[in-house]
Amino acid sequence: MxxxxxxPGQSAAPHQHKLAAGIDLGTTNxxxxxxxxGEAKTLVNQQGRDMLPSVVRYTADNVIVGDxxxxxxxxxxxxxxxxxxxxxxKGYSETxxxxxxxxxxxxxxxxxxAIDTAQxxxxxxxxxxxxxxxxANTASETLxxxxxxxxxxxxxxxxxAQRQAxxxxxxxxxxxxxxxxxxxxxxxxxxxxxxxQEGVIAVYDLGGGTFDISILRLRRGVFEVLATGGDSALGxxxxxHAIVSHLQQLSGQSSLSHQAMRHYLTLARHVKEQLTxxxxxxxxxxxxxxxxxxxxxxxxxxxxxxxKKTIRxxxxxxxxxxLTVEDVVKVVMVxxxxxxxxxxxxxxRFFGNEPLTSIDPDKVVALGAAIQANVLVGNKADSDTLLxxxxxxxxxxxxxxxxxxxxxxxNTVIPVARAQEFTTFKDGxxxxxxxxxQGERELVDDCRSLARFELRGIPPMPAGGAHIRVTFQVDAxxxxxxxxxEKSSGVQANIQxxxxxxxxDEQVTTMLKSSMQFARQDMQLRLLREQQVEAERVLExxxxxLNTDVSLLDEKEVxxxxxxxxxLAQVKQGDDTAAIKAAIEHTNTLTxxxxxxxxxxxxxxxxxxxxxDEV
Amino acid sequence: xxxxxxxxxPASFDLDLTELGSRYLQLQRRFHPDQHSAGSERDKLLAVQxxxxxxxxxxxxxxxxLRAEHLLSLRGLKISNEQRSFTDPMFLMQQMxxxxxxxxxxxxxxxxxxxxxxxxxxxxxxxxxxxxLAAALDAENTAQDQLAADVIRKLKFFFKLQQELELxxxxxxx
Numbered sequence: 001m002x003x004x005x006x007x008p009g010q011s012a013a014p015h016q017h018k019l020a021a022g023i024d025l026g027t028t029n030x031x032x033x034x035x036x037x038g039e040a041k042t043l044v045n046q047q048g049r050d051m052l053p054s055v056v057r058y059t060a061d062n063v064i065v066g067d068x069x070x071x072x073x074x075x076x077x078x079x080x081x082x083x084x085x086x087x088x089x090k091g092y093s094e095t096x097x098x099x100x101x102x103x104x105x106x107x108x109x110x111x112x113x114a115i116d117t118a119q120x121x122x123x124x125x126x127x128x129x130x131x132x133x134x135x136a137n138t139a140s141e142t143l144x145x146x147x148x149x150x151x152x153x154x155x156x157x158x159x160x161a162q163r164q165a166x167x168x169x170x171x172x173x174x175x176x177x178x179x180x181x182x183x184x185x186x187x188x189x190x191x192x193x194x195x196x197q198e199g200v201i202a203v204y205d206l207g208g209g210t211f212d213i214s215i216l217r218l219r220r221g222v223f224e225v226l227a228t229g230g231d232s233a234l235g236x237x238x239x240x241h242a243i244v245s246h247l248q249q250l251s252g253q254s255s256l257s258h259q260a261m262r263h264y265l266t267l268a269r270h271v272k273e274q275l276t277x278x279x280x281x282x283x284x285x286x287x288x289x290x291x292x293x294x295x296x297x298x299x300x301x302x303x304x305x306x307x308k309k310t311i312r313x314x315x316x317x318x319x320x321x322x323l324t325v326e327d328v329v330k331v332v333m334v335x336x337x338x339x340x341x342x343x344x345x346x347x348x349r350f351f352g353n354e355p356l357t358s359i360d361p362d363k364v365v366a367l368g369a370a371i372q373a374n375v376l377v378g379n380k381a382d383s384d385t386l387l388x389x390x391x392x393x394x395x396x397x398x399x400x401x402x403x404x405x406x407x408x409x410x411n412t413v414i415p416v417a418r419a420q421e422f423t424t425f426k427d428g429x430x431x432x433x434x435x436x437x438q439g440e441r442e443l444v445d446d447c448r449s450l451a452r453f454e455l456r457g458i459p460p461m462p463a464g465g466a467h468i469r470v471t472f473q474v475d476a477x478x479x480x481x482x483x484x485x486e487k488s489s490g491v492q493a494n495i496q497x498x499x500x501x502x503x504x505d506e507q508v509t510t511m512l513k514s515s516m517q518f519a520r521q522d523m524q525l526r527l528l529r530e531q532q533v534e535a536e537r538v539l540e541x542x543x544x545x546l547n548t549d550v551s552l553l554d555e556k557e558v559x560x561x562x563x564x565x566x567x568l569a570q571v572k573q574g575d576d577t578a579a580i581k582a583a584i585e586h587t588n589t590l591t592x593x594x595x596x597x598x599x600x601x602x603x604x605x606x607x608x609x610x611x612x613d614e615v
Numbered sequence: 616x617x618x619x620x621x622x623x624x625p626a627s628f629d630l631d632l633t634e635l636g637s638r639y640l641q642l643q644r645r646f647h648p649d650q651h652s653a654g655s656e657r658d659k660l661l662a663v664q665x666x667x668x669x670x671x672x673x674x675x676x677x678x679x680x681l682r683a684e685h686l687l688s689l690r691g692l693k694i695s696n697e698q699r700s701f702t703d704p705m706f707l708m709q710q711m712x713x714x715x716x717x718x719x720x721x722x723x724x725x726x727x728x729x730x731x732x733x734x735x736x737x738x739x740x741x742x743x744x745x746x747x748l749a750a751a752l753d754a755e756n757t758a759q760d761q762l763a764a765d766v767i768r769k770l771k772f773f774f775k776l777q778q779e780l781e782l783x784x785x786x787x788x789x
Contacts, residue, residue, distance in 0.1 A: 008756055145702040149652070149653075178652040179649065181651065204660050220637075222640065222643075230734075319785075341781075375649075375654040377652070377653065378650055378653045384644075386640065386643055386644055386647060386649070387649060388643065388647075412670075412674075413670050413674075414670075415648065415663045415664075415666045415667040415670065416670050416671065417664065417667035417668070417671070418671075456677075473663065473667060475648065475663050476647070476648040476649065476663065476666075519768075521667060534655065534656060537653070537654060537655040537656075538657075541654050541658055542656045584655075588655075588657050592657075594656070595657065595661060599661060599665060602645065602646075603621065603642070603646075603665075604623075605640060606641060606645045606646075607622065607623040607638055607642070608623075
């Protein structure tokens with residue numbers, strides 16, 4: 001056997017460029033980007049556009065995504081879903097406030113919010129999957145092949161349910177999500193702040209309908225989200241509305257028809273854009289013949305109160321992070337509305353620091369995601385960046401009297417695992433229920449319900465006899481999983497998860513089977529392909545482990561593993577999905593011990609040869 | 616699990632935190648799930664568990680109280696989840712006085728200087744206790760370990776008071 005030395009996690013096989021993309025799944029617009037020849041670039045669709053409006057329209061027999069869907073937003077409002085991101089991971093009862101604000105019909109789908117369309121009830125996960133699939137399609141067509149993996153960005157404040165919903169949508173779209181990345185972190189990556197820069201960074205993100213401000217700390221290539229804040233109902237659209245009111249005054253019209261309103265909005269946007277580069281602009285009011293003039297100072301007076309509101313949020317978030325403006329070394333601008341000169345000027349004045357604006361603020365998040373996707377897929381083996389995220393909201397358990405007990409406090413670095421012990425309070429008790437919530441408040445009712453877990457199969461013992469150790473694990477994407485074990489017997493308790501505002505695994509699978517995308521392809525073929533890919537990964541990982549660490553095994557173990565690999569390689573060629581799965585599981589079981597030994601060894605060697613002087 | 620061993624550092628209360636920090640990052644670079652995103656499902660899961668361990672270990676060694684508790688638990692003295700009442704009347708009296716002072720801050724004419732004064736007291740006491748703790752843990756014998764456990768229990772009160780003080784300070788600023 002030819003021995004090759006390779007670092008764990010890096011491929012020993014000849015370097016092959018893999019296809020990866022970063023996706024900014026936005027409230028108003030979405031983008032996909034990739035790294036080509038060392039440079040991150042957004043990808044354009046067949047119409048030559050890189051910004052895809054996050055709009056999905058369902059007609060009786062078709063699904064339309066993007067510009068064409070948006071064109072019908074006025075005429076077919078019921079079936080044209082805009083701003084679906086606001087509904088991700090939400091319960092029906094939580095969205096009642098939005099009911100009058102969205103032009104489509106919100107319905108209750110077993111507690112979750114969904115939308116009644118010409119194609120029946122569609123939930124936010126399915127709708128987002130359509131947007132993701134459209135973007136992935138653009139990428140596949142441009143890059144000439146199926147994507148090996150994607151990175152999708154989410155707001156830093158997204159909770160578990162919202163992150164899980166995003167991941168489910170990707171699964172439904174047939175995408176391999178390598179990582180959910182926080183939007184502000186992506187923006188900082190796009191500016192290359194991971195190399196060389198140290199200190200506190202503020203990311204100011206003013207989009208069409210939302211404003212987010214995030215404070216990150218960057219230290220030796222490690223990103224930490226320190227605090228996030230903002231206003232989920234403040235954005236560039238509000239600028240437009242303020243300008244419309246003013247134009248309305250000029251025209252002397254007290255009320256506008258639906259139609260007229262749209263004309264005024266279009267005009268307002270035009271005026272706003274003109275005044276980004278010019279001091280004055282001429283225009284004609286809808287239906288009028290005489291031309292009028294507005295100066296930049298005029299509209300700045302109109303939008304100043306709105307900009308001031310964002311600055312107030314900046315001050316608040318700095319206070320939350322226990323920092324002052326002097327601590328901030330760089331300010332990154334994200335979102336189309338940061339083009340407005342007044343915004344730049346006020347942000348610069350507040351932070352005492354000229355903000356970074358050289359990258360298109362509409363694209364910066366997608367570009368950062370693409371950079372990280374390129375690293376994660378394995379195209380950039382020498383990357384030194386390490387993204388350590390923190391959990392944005394505390395995880396807690398409901399205790400007696402509707403109080404919460406914190407298990408994992410907010411801002412804990414993830415991945416993290418915390419164990420908690422419970423005991424039975426009845427003789428012969430074999431089941432137990434746990435309620436996990438997310439939030440900072442003391443009362444369960446003030447926090448967000450995440451999931452209810454039911455532990456079953458606890459061996460019957462006298463009251464207080466069974467000690468159940470429940471482990472809460474949060475992975476690098478901020479997603480929670482729970483395992484439980486009875487300590488004295490070692491019995492693994494069976495856990496049934498009922499997400500409060502999410503889909504169960506079964507529901508996702510059912511949706512997968514019934515979704516249009518997979519009806520067109522062959523579901524069976526898809527499952528087979530998935531197992532084959534996993535088989536390849538196992539083969540590569542174990543072969544590489546054998547190459548580097550064969551000394552950790554005795555002869556018999558080597559022979560057994562080699563045989564299992566040969567069998568897996570052979571089964572992989574065929575089309576028996578179940579057999580491939582079984583062969584993978586067999587290989588895994590056989591190499592569990594080996595993997596543990598290698599882990600121990602690499603921990604010992606990771607720090608070897610480093611003494612105090614060197615580091 | 617011995618967290619000192621994980622970082623290949625001597626099991627001592629007196630710990631070089633800069634060195635701990637750089638070793639932590641070194642381990643993270645090696646084991647973080649992002650380094651294994653192209654790996655098999657099993658390898659990814661192992662990476663998550665391993666980094667969760669590393670994070671936990673770092674968290675426990677960074678903070679002096681948690682570090683002292685871990686050191687004692689390695690010596691067979693577990694106090695992390697104990698529930699016992701505290702019976703040193705002198706100490707409890709002192710705590711009550713401090714608590715009263717903190718409660719009266721808002722009514723005082725010059726809250727800032729009162730906060731400064733309490734803050735100085737807390738810092739002084741904490742510093743003295745931390746020195747005691749370091750000495751007791753250094754002795755490496757059972758009697759001194761018991762003493763160290765007592766000092767930890769006392770320190771917990773002070774850390775809690777400090778948190779409350781910071782909260783009040785913040786409220787006053789708002």
